[in-house]
Amino acid sequence: MLTKEKILHLFSALNDALAKRGERGEVGIIGGAAMCLLFDARKSTKDVDGIFKPAATLRKLIAQVAEDERVDADWLNDAAKGFIEGTFDRMPIWNGTHLVVWAPEAKYLLAMKCLSGRWDSMDRKDVEFLVRLLKIANANTVFDIIQHFFPKDSVPPKTEYFLEELFEKMKGRSG
16 A cells, blocks of 8 residues: 555655656646545555656656565556546646646546446545535535536436435434
């Protein structure tokens, strides 16, 4: 598992590798790493999902950092790049001399987590955390947020059920 401190250390090593080549890079992180680094919502994550550029250069350097730091080769991967679309605000995470790391705004992360619908994973707790962070009072507000970033027909039924159940549970706690 990668802690916040370990991830930041790996970004620093990646920055140093870019500096040695005289190149600059950019990494946008999503998922558990964003929850860990941006909100301190988790103590660790298994990997860092995101997008990066220049992709070819960074893939090589990510592998080099993984070997040097004795972490999994896919500690930073772009397996989720197909899920990042549209426009959203970028939240700064870390800035080095040759590497910039950012994450999407909380509403976008909430929309992504809801669309993934992996309710047997950490996504469940992440959605609950983001709902509380954003002070959202009902499922319709979450649906509006999702539809702001993604196509109107993109919400799977299991997400609708989950959100309705979540807000019923939250209402029961406060009532």
